[in-house]
Amino acid sequence: MLRNFSAANKVVAVFLGVILMTAFYLSTHRVPPPPLDTAIAFDPRDIQITVTGESKVQASTNHLRVRFGIQQTAWSALEAETQIQKQADKMRTALTNQGISEMMIRQINHTIQAQWEGSVNQGYLATTQFEINNWNPNSETDIIKTLLRAGANQIIDTQYMDMIDGESRKQAFKAAMDDARARAGVIAVTMGREIGDTVSVTEITSEQGKVTSPEVVKVSVVYRLKF
Structure with missing residues (x-):
């Protein structure tokens, strides 16, 4: 009987010892609270909405692309090449004097072909073709006059192109933002709130x-709503 009682006392003593050691450990290893500058208070009234706005870019159609060429004939290929290069330089100078930027003029093709009549060589024909982009002339008559004065003797085609410049995109972006704000305003009214700060803007x-x-131009805008 005494032996059983002594064993029970030992079990109780061990159990109490574990409890005391655990309590001592917890009292000396407390986790400190977070500093105030990292604590986050959540306001249930803080509501954010995401809306999409879009607008079409108004392209300008008064820019012209013109393709034309110059040709020279000579008895030898070398002579034809020399003459066509001189004429090309003269033409570029004449075009720049007419107010056309050198950056707008691009060579698109250059060939030298032997001319035959039966089995007899009649010389060589050199052809160089050019393209002018983003030209904004007053009329198509001015196009022909300018090219002829510059020495062109081959008009390939003329085509008006739709051009989208930086200013057009800037205006379209502003219109897309206005569209997004209008959509957000409708949502805010239905919730009994007003549009607050713009949280973020992302172009899609x-x-x-x-x-x-x-x-x-499409944009995704996040707004914060306010009372």
């Missing part, structure tokens, strides 16, 4: 893996 450049059209 692709949707479902497809690049968006350059003729449209």
Whole structure:
């Protein structure tokens, strides 16, 4: 009987010892509270909404692309090449004197072909073709006059191009932002609130893996609502 009582006392003593050691450890290893500058207070009234706005880019259609050429004939290929280069330099100078930037003039083709009549060589024909982009002339008559004065003797084609410049995209971006704000205003009214600060703005450049059209500007805007 005494032996059983002594064993029970030992078990109780061990159990109490474990409790005391645990209490001592916890009292000496407390986790400090976070500093005030990292504590975050969540306000349930803070509501943010995300809306999408879009606008079409107004392209300018008064820019012209003109393709034309110059030709020279000579008895030898070397002479034809020399003459066509001289004429090309003269033409570039004449065009720049007419106010056309050198950056707008691009050579697109150059060939030298032997001219035959039966089995007799009649000389060589050198042809160089050019392209002028972003030209904004007063009329098509001015186009012909300017090119002829510059020495062109071959008009290939003329085509008006839609051009999207930086100013057009800037205006479209502003219109897309206005569209997003108008949509956000409707949502805010239905919730009995007003539009607050703009949290973030992201231009949408692709949707479902497809690049968006350059003729449209889309933005995703996050607004904070206020009472």
